[in-house]
Amino acid sequence: MLPFKTLQEAESAIGRSLTTAETIWFNYSANKSDYYLYCHNILFLFLIFSCVPLYYLFLEIFFRKSIQSYKIQPKVNLSLSDVFRCYKVVMRMFILVVGPLQLVSYPSVKMIGIRTSLPLPSLWVILLQLGTYFIVEDYTNYWIHRFLHCKWGYEKIHKVHHEYTAPIGFAAPYAHWLEILILGIPSFLGPAIAPGHMITFWLWIAFRQIEAIETHSGYDLPWSITKYIPFYGGADYHDYHHYVGGQSQSNFASVFTYCDYIYGTDKVISVLWVFIFGLQVPFCNHTDSYTMLLLISQGYRYQKKVLQQLKGASNSNGEQNGGSATFAKDCKDD
Ligand SMILES: [Zn+2]
Numbered sequence: 028m029l030p031f032k033t034l035q036e037a038e039s040a041i042g043r044s045l046t047t048a049e050t051i052w053f054n055y056s057a058n059k060s061d062y063y064l065y066c067h068n069i070l071f072l073f074l075i076f077s078c079v080p081l082y083y084l085f086l087e088i089f090f091r092k093s094i095q096s097y098k099i100q101p102k103v104n105l106s107l108s109d110v111f112r113c114y115k116v117v118m119r120m121f122i123l124v125v126g127p128l129q130l131v132s133y134p135s136v137k138m139i140g141i142r143t144s145l146p147l148p149s150l151w152v153i154l155l156q157l158g159t160y161f162i163v164e165d166y167t168n169y170w171i172h173r174f175l176h177c178k179w180g181y182e183k184i185h186k187v188h189h190e191y192t193a194p195i196g197f198a199a200p201y202a203h204w205l206e207i208l209i210l211g212i213p214s215f216l217g218p219a220i221a222p223g224h225m226i227t228f229w230l231w232i233a234f235r236q237i238e239a240i241e242t243h244s245g246y247d248l249p250w251s252i253t254k255y256i257p258f259y260g261g262a263d264y265h266d267y268h269h270y271v272g273g274q275s276q277s278n279f280a281s282v283f284t285y286c287d288y289i290y291g292t293d294k295v296i297s298v299l300w301v302f303i304f305g306l307q308v309p310f311c312n313h314t315d316s317y318t319m320l321l322l323i324s325q326g327y328r329y330q331k332k333v334l335q336q337l338k339g340a341s342n343s344n345g346e347q348n349g350g351s352a353t354f355a356k357d358c359k360d361d
Pocket residue numbers: 172176185189268
Protein backbone atom coordinates (compact mmCIF):
# COMPACT_ATOMS: atom_id res chain seq x y z
CA MET A 28 0.00 0.00 0.00
CA LEU A 29 1.42 3.38 -0.97
CA PRO A 30 1.86 6.05 1.71
CA PHE A 31 0.25 8.67 -0.56
CA LYS A 32 -3.43 9.46 -0.76
CA THR A 33 -3.33 11.41 -4.02
CA LEU A 34 -1.15 11.73 -7.11
CA GLN A 35 -0.20 15.26 -6.03
CA GLU A 36 0.98 13.95 -2.69
CA ALA A 37 3.12 11.33 -4.43
CA GLU A 38 4.58 13.92 -6.81
CA SER A 39 5.51 16.32 -4.06
CA ALA A 40 7.12 13.48 -2.07
CA ILE A 41 9.18 12.39 -5.07
CA GLY A 42 9.89 15.96 -6.16
CA ARG A 43 8.84 15.54 -9.79
CA SER A 44 5.92 14.57 -11.99
CA LEU A 45 5.06 10.90 -12.15
CA THR A 46 5.79 9.04 -15.37
CA THR A 47 2.94 7.27 -17.15
CA ALA A 48 4.06 3.93 -15.70
CA GLU A 49 4.21 5.43 -12.20
CA THR A 50 0.74 6.91 -12.57
CA ILE A 51 -0.64 3.53 -13.64
CA TRP A 52 1.14 1.88 -10.70
CA PHE A 53 -0.23 4.51 -8.30
CA ASN A 54 -3.79 4.02 -9.55
CA TYR A 55 -3.49 0.26 -9.31
CA SER A 56 -1.62 -0.23 -6.07
CA ALA A 57 -2.43 2.77 -3.86
CA ASN A 58 -5.17 0.96 -1.97
CA LYS A 59 -3.87 -2.58 -2.15
CA SER A 60 -1.83 -4.15 0.62
CA ASP A 61 1.75 -5.28 -0.09
CA TYR A 62 0.70 -8.83 0.78
CA TYR A 63 -2.08 -8.74 -1.78
CA LEU A 64 0.31 -7.40 -4.40
CA TYR A 65 2.82 -10.13 -3.59
CA CYS A 66 0.12 -12.78 -3.93
CA HIS A 67 -0.39 -11.72 -7.54
CA ASN A 68 2.40 -14.19 -8.20
CA ILE A 69 -0.04 -17.03 -7.58
CA LEU A 70 -2.23 -15.85 -10.43
CA PHE A 71 0.77 -15.18 -12.69
CA LEU A 72 2.22 -18.63 -12.04
CA PHE A 73 -1.14 -20.29 -12.67
CA LEU A 74 -1.50 -18.47 -16.00
CA ILE A 75 2.10 -19.22 -17.03
CA PHE A 76 1.93 -22.93 -16.13
CA SER A 77 -1.40 -23.21 -17.97
CA CYS A 78 -0.97 -20.97 -21.02
CA VAL A 79 2.69 -20.86 -22.08
CA PRO A 80 2.95 -24.63 -22.75
CA LEU A 81 -0.20 -24.30 -24.88
CA TYR A 82 1.90 -22.39 -27.41
CA TYR A 83 4.03 -25.50 -28.01
CA LEU A 84 0.98 -27.76 -27.97
CA PHE A 85 -0.70 -25.50 -30.51
CA LEU A 86 2.36 -25.69 -32.80
CA GLU A 87 2.47 -29.45 -32.40
CA ILE A 88 -1.21 -29.93 -33.25
CA PHE A 89 -1.59 -27.43 -36.09
CA PHE A 90 1.94 -27.16 -37.54
CA ARG A 91 3.30 -30.60 -36.79
CA LYS A 92 4.94 -31.08 -40.18
CA SER A 93 6.49 -27.63 -40.29
CA ILE A 94 8.12 -27.88 -36.87
CA GLN A 95 8.95 -31.57 -36.91
CA SER A 96 12.57 -30.86 -37.89
CA TYR A 97 12.96 -28.74 -34.75
CA LYS A 98 11.70 -31.46 -32.45
CA ILE A 99 14.60 -32.66 -30.35
CA GLN A 100 13.38 -36.23 -29.93
CA PRO A 101 11.17 -36.62 -33.01
CA LYS A 102 10.27 -40.24 -32.38
CA VAL A 103 8.56 -39.40 -29.12
CA ASN A 104 4.93 -38.35 -29.35
CA LEU A 105 2.77 -38.02 -26.28
CA SER A 106 -0.99 -38.32 -26.60
CA LEU A 107 -3.24 -35.47 -25.48
CA SER A 108 -4.36 -37.56 -22.53
CA ASP A 109 -0.71 -37.97 -21.45
CA VAL A 110 -0.24 -34.21 -21.70
CA PHE A 111 -3.41 -33.61 -19.71
CA ARG A 112 -2.30 -36.06 -17.05
CA CYS A 113 0.93 -34.12 -16.68
CA TYR A 114 -0.99 -30.84 -16.37
CA LYS A 115 -3.29 -32.34 -13.72
CA VAL A 116 -0.32 -33.43 -11.59
CA VAL A 117 1.29 -30.01 -11.98
CA MET A 118 -1.95 -28.30 -10.95
CA ARG A 119 -2.29 -30.56 -7.92
CA MET A 120 1.23 -29.56 -6.86
CA PHE A 121 0.34 -25.97 -7.61
CA ILE A 122 -2.64 -26.06 -5.26
CA LEU A 123 -0.90 -28.08 -2.54
CA VAL A 124 2.64 -26.65 -2.65
CA VAL A 125 3.32 -23.70 -4.98
CA GLY A 126 0.32 -21.61 -3.96
CA PRO A 127 0.68 -22.17 -0.19
CA LEU A 128 4.43 -21.49 -0.47
CA GLN A 129 3.62 -18.11 -1.99
CA LEU A 130 1.06 -17.39 0.72
CA VAL A 131 3.44 -18.08 3.62
CA SER A 132 6.68 -16.70 2.15
CA TYR A 133 5.58 -13.07 2.32
CA PRO A 134 7.41 -12.26 5.61
CA SER A 135 10.74 -13.22 4.03
CA VAL A 136 9.98 -11.07 1.00
CA LYS A 137 9.19 -8.17 3.30
CA MET A 138 12.32 -8.85 5.33
CA ILE A 139 14.69 -8.68 2.35
CA GLY A 140 13.18 -5.38 1.29
CA ILE A 141 11.06 -5.95 -1.81
CA ARG A 142 9.27 -2.61 -2.06
CA THR A 143 6.02 -1.53 -3.66
CA SER A 144 6.62 2.20 -3.29
CA LEU A 145 7.30 4.99 -5.75
CA PRO A 146 9.40 5.91 -7.68
CA LEU A 147 9.51 2.92 -9.98
CA PRO A 148 12.97 1.60 -10.95
CA SER A 149 14.30 2.50 -14.40
CA LEU A 150 14.31 -0.10 -17.15
CA TRP A 151 18.08 -0.45 -16.81
CA VAL A 152 17.84 -1.18 -13.10
CA ILE A 153 15.15 -3.77 -13.76
CA LEU A 154 17.26 -5.45 -16.47
CA LEU A 155 20.38 -5.39 -14.30
CA GLN A 156 18.53 -6.95 -11.38
CA LEU A 157 16.86 -9.58 -13.56
CA GLY A 158 20.29 -10.46 -15.02
CA THR A 159 21.68 -10.80 -11.49
CA TYR A 160 18.77 -12.99 -10.41
CA PHE A 161 19.26 -15.29 -13.39
CA ILE A 162 23.00 -15.65 -12.73
CA VAL A 163 22.54 -16.28 -8.99
CA GLU A 164 19.70 -18.73 -9.62
CA ASP A 165 21.64 -20.56 -12.32
CA TYR A 166 24.70 -21.01 -10.11
CA THR A 167 22.79 -22.13 -7.01
CA ASN A 168 20.42 -24.33 -8.97
CA TYR A 169 23.43 -25.99 -10.62
CA TRP A 170 24.78 -27.25 -7.29
CA ILE A 171 21.40 -28.28 -5.89
CA HIS A 172 20.62 -30.11 -9.11
CA ARG A 173 23.99 -31.89 -8.94
CA PHE A 174 23.21 -32.92 -5.38
CA LEU A 175 19.82 -34.22 -6.50
CA HIS A 176 21.65 -36.55 -8.87
CA CYS A 177 23.42 -38.36 -6.06
CA LYS A 178 21.89 -41.79 -5.40
CA TRP A 179 19.77 -40.68 -2.45
CA GLY A 180 18.66 -37.37 -3.94
CA TYR A 181 17.68 -38.97 -7.22
CA GLU A 182 15.82 -41.94 -5.80
CA LYS A 183 14.00 -39.99 -3.11
CA ILE A 184 13.30 -36.69 -4.84
CA HIS A 185 14.55 -35.90 -8.33
CA LYS A 186 13.36 -39.08 -10.01
CA VAL A 187 9.88 -37.60 -10.35
CA HIS A 188 11.10 -34.73 -12.54
CA HIS A 189 12.96 -37.23 -14.72
CA GLU A 190 9.87 -39.31 -15.45
CA TYR A 191 9.81 -37.39 -18.71
CA THR A 192 12.87 -38.49 -20.66
CA ALA A 193 11.60 -36.33 -23.52
CA PRO A 194 10.18 -33.34 -21.67
CA ILE A 195 7.22 -31.19 -22.70
CA GLY A 196 6.40 -27.63 -21.69
CA PHE A 197 3.81 -28.73 -19.15
CA ALA A 198 6.45 -30.90 -17.44
CA ALA A 199 8.71 -27.97 -16.51
CA PRO A 200 7.25 -27.70 -12.97
CA TYR A 201 6.54 -31.47 -12.79
CA ALA A 202 8.56 -32.47 -9.72
CA HIS A 203 8.48 -33.92 -6.23
CA TRP A 204 6.98 -31.50 -3.69
CA LEU A 205 10.31 -31.33 -1.84
CA GLU A 206 12.16 -30.39 -5.03
CA ILE A 207 9.66 -27.58 -5.59
CA LEU A 208 10.38 -26.28 -2.09
CA ILE A 209 14.17 -26.71 -2.35
CA LEU A 210 14.39 -25.01 -5.73
CA GLY A 211 12.51 -22.05 -4.29
CA ILE A 212 15.78 -21.15 -2.56
CA PRO A 213 17.78 -20.28 -5.72
CA SER A 214 14.81 -18.27 -7.01
CA PHE A 215 14.69 -16.33 -3.77
CA LEU A 216 18.43 -15.78 -3.37
CA GLY A 217 18.85 -13.26 -6.20
CA PRO A 218 16.13 -10.91 -4.90
CA ALA A 219 17.61 -11.32 -1.39
CA ILE A 220 21.05 -10.21 -2.63
CA ALA A 221 19.76 -7.37 -4.80
CA PRO A 222 16.24 -6.53 -3.58
CA GLY A 223 14.17 -4.53 -6.00
CA HIS A 224 10.63 -3.42 -6.71
CA MET A 225 7.63 -5.74 -6.59
CA ILE A 226 7.24 -5.32 -10.36
CA THR A 227 10.80 -6.60 -10.85
CA PHE A 228 9.97 -9.51 -8.57
CA TRP A 229 6.86 -10.35 -10.59
CA LEU A 230 8.88 -10.17 -13.81
CA TRP A 231 11.57 -12.39 -12.32
CA ILE A 232 9.13 -15.12 -11.27
CA ALA A 233 7.39 -14.92 -14.65
CA PHE A 234 10.52 -14.94 -16.86
CA ARG A 235 12.14 -17.75 -14.88
CA GLN A 236 9.11 -19.99 -15.35
CA ILE A 237 8.70 -19.08 -19.01
CA GLU A 238 12.38 -19.90 -19.50
CA ALA A 239 11.91 -23.25 -17.74
CA ILE A 240 8.93 -24.08 -19.99
CA GLU A 241 10.93 -23.23 -23.11
CA THR A 242 13.78 -25.37 -21.84
CA HIS A 243 11.42 -28.31 -21.37
CA SER A 244 9.40 -27.71 -24.53
CA GLY A 245 11.08 -30.46 -26.54
CA TYR A 246 11.59 -28.07 -29.45
CA ASP A 247 14.70 -26.20 -30.50
CA LEU A 248 12.85 -23.46 -32.35
CA PRO A 249 15.16 -21.30 -34.49
CA TRP A 250 13.11 -18.12 -34.00
CA SER A 251 13.49 -18.11 -30.24
CA ILE A 252 15.12 -14.85 -29.16
CA THR A 253 16.94 -16.71 -26.38
CA LYS A 254 19.29 -18.04 -29.05
CA TYR A 255 20.98 -14.65 -29.03
CA ILE A 256 21.83 -14.82 -25.34
CA PRO A 257 25.47 -15.88 -24.91
CA PHE A 258 25.94 -19.04 -22.84
CA TYR A 259 22.20 -19.73 -22.85
CA GLY A 260 21.43 -23.43 -22.50
CA GLY A 261 18.02 -23.80 -24.10
CA ALA A 262 15.83 -26.77 -24.89
CA ASP A 263 18.33 -29.09 -26.55
CA TYR A 264 20.81 -28.56 -23.73
CA HIS A 265 18.38 -29.60 -21.02
CA ASP A 266 16.64 -32.16 -23.19
CA TYR A 267 19.87 -34.13 -23.31
CA HIS A 268 19.94 -34.16 -19.51
CA HIS A 269 16.42 -35.64 -19.45
CA TYR A 270 17.21 -38.05 -22.25
CA VAL A 271 20.04 -39.66 -20.32
CA GLY A 272 17.92 -39.71 -17.18
CA GLY A 273 18.99 -40.86 -13.74
CA GLN A 274 22.56 -41.61 -14.69
CA SER A 275 23.04 -38.17 -16.15
CA GLN A 276 26.10 -36.41 -14.83
CA SER A 277 26.03 -33.54 -17.29
CA ASN A 278 24.08 -30.45 -18.31
CA PHE A 279 22.91 -29.64 -14.78
CA ALA A 280 22.57 -25.89 -15.19
CA SER A 281 19.08 -24.45 -15.40
CA VAL A 282 19.70 -21.43 -17.61
CA PHE A 283 23.25 -20.97 -18.89
CA THR A 284 26.00 -23.36 -19.99
CA TYR A 285 29.04 -21.90 -18.28
CA CYS A 286 28.68 -23.69 -14.90
CA ASP A 287 28.73 -27.06 -16.61
CA TYR A 288 31.69 -25.88 -18.66
CA ILE A 289 33.65 -24.58 -15.65
CA TYR A 290 32.97 -27.62 -13.48
CA GLY A 291 33.48 -30.13 -16.27
CA THR A 292 29.95 -31.46 -16.46
CA ASP A 293 29.08 -30.16 -19.89
CA LYS A 294 28.22 -32.56 -22.64
CA VAL A 295 30.28 -30.41 -24.91
CA ILE A 296 33.16 -31.17 -27.13
CA SER A 297 35.64 -28.63 -25.82
CA VAL A 298 35.97 -25.16 -27.17
CA LEU A 299 39.12 -26.30 -28.93
CA TRP A 300 37.09 -28.78 -30.92
CA VAL A 301 34.55 -26.11 -31.69
CA PHE A 302 37.31 -24.13 -33.29
CA ILE A 303 38.73 -27.15 -35.08
CA PHE A 304 35.29 -27.95 -36.47
CA GLY A 305 34.51 -24.27 -36.79
CA LEU A 306 33.45 -24.63 -40.40
CA GLN A 307 30.32 -26.39 -39.21
CA VAL A 308 29.48 -23.72 -36.69
CA PRO A 309 27.33 -20.70 -37.55
CA PHE A 310 29.17 -17.37 -37.59
CA CYS A 311 32.48 -19.21 -38.05
CA ASN A 312 33.70 -16.77 -40.64
CA HIS A 313 33.82 -13.94 -38.15
CA THR A 314 36.33 -13.36 -35.43
CA ASP A 315 34.90 -10.48 -33.39
CA SER A 316 34.58 -11.08 -29.68
CA TYR A 317 30.79 -11.27 -29.59
CA THR A 318 30.87 -13.94 -32.26
CA MET A 319 33.47 -15.81 -30.27
CA LEU A 320 31.19 -15.70 -27.26
CA LEU A 321 28.33 -17.06 -29.32
CA LEU A 322 30.64 -19.67 -30.77
CA ILE A 323 31.72 -20.89 -27.36
CA SER A 324 28.23 -20.76 -25.94
CA GLN A 325 26.91 -22.77 -28.86
CA GLY A 326 29.63 -25.36 -28.60
CA TYR A 327 27.25 -27.57 -26.71
CA ARG A 328 25.19 -27.88 -29.84
CA TYR A 329 27.62 -30.57 -30.84
CA GLN A 330 25.95 -32.67 -28.24
CA LYS A 331 23.05 -32.72 -30.61
CA LYS A 332 25.07 -34.98 -32.87
CA VAL A 333 25.61 -37.32 -29.96
CA LEU A 334 21.90 -37.11 -29.22
CA GLN A 335 21.00 -37.91 -32.81
CA GLN A 336 23.26 -40.93 -32.74
CA LEU A 337 21.52 -42.09 -29.62
CA LYS A 338 18.15 -41.42 -31.17
CA GLY A 339 19.11 -43.49 -34.18
CA ALA A 340 19.73 -46.39 -31.86
CA SER A 341 16.45 -46.00 -30.06
CA ASN A 342 13.88 -46.40 -32.78
CA SER A 343 11.55 -48.28 -30.51
CA ASN A 344 11.71 -45.79 -27.68
CA GLY A 345 9.31 -43.25 -26.47
CA GLU A 346 5.78 -44.44 -26.15
CA GLN A 347 5.23 -43.38 -22.58
CA ASN A 348 6.44 -40.39 -20.67
CA GLY A 349 8.66 -39.28 -23.46
CA GLY A 350 10.94 -42.23 -23.88
CA SER A 351 12.38 -45.34 -22.48
CA ALA A 352 14.13 -45.03 -19.17
CA THR A 353 15.65 -48.44 -19.85
CA PHE A 354 17.51 -47.15 -22.86
CA ALA A 355 18.57 -44.07 -20.95
CA LYS A 356 20.05 -46.27 -18.28
CA ASP A 357 22.03 -48.21 -20.87
CA CYS A 358 23.36 -45.04 -22.27
CA LYS A 359 26.60 -44.04 -20.63
CA ASP A 360 26.71 -40.35 -20.11
CA ASP A 361 30.28 -39.06 -20.60
ZN1 LIG B 1 18.20 -33.80 -13.31
